[in-house]
Amino acid sequence: MKRVVGALAAGLMGVVWLGAACTSAPLSPGQREGLAEDLVSGITLTPSVGAVSLVAAGAIADFGVGSPDGVRLVRVRIVDTLELALRLETGHDIALAEPPSLCLIGP
Secondary structure, eight states, X not given: OHHHHHHHHHHHHHHHHHHHHHOOOOOOHHHHHXXXXXXXXXXXEEEEEEEEEEXXXXXXXXXXXXXXXXXXXXXXXXXXXXXXXXXXXXXSOOOOSXXXXXXXXXX
C-alpha cells in the first residue's frame, strides 16, 4: 500500500512540476499588438455601391469655436437610399464580438 501511495504522490508531483514548467508568461503589449496585426492583415473588406439617392436639405451647422464661419445655415446632402454590399473575407475563422454596423458621416 505504501508503494501505491508513494507512486501516486510521485506522479502527482510530476504533474504539478510539468504544469508549472509549461505555463507561459503573459504576452507583452507589443507581442499582443503584433498578433492582432497579423490577424487583421489577413482580412479583406470589399465594398460595392449600387443605387444611391440623395436629398438636399438645409441645416444649421456649427463650424467650431473661433471659426470665422461660426454658426450658419448650410445646404447638406442627406442619403435617402443607398444600396451597399460589404464582403468580408479571411483565410481563417474569426469571431466578431457584436454584429457589424455601419455609420455614414462626413463630407
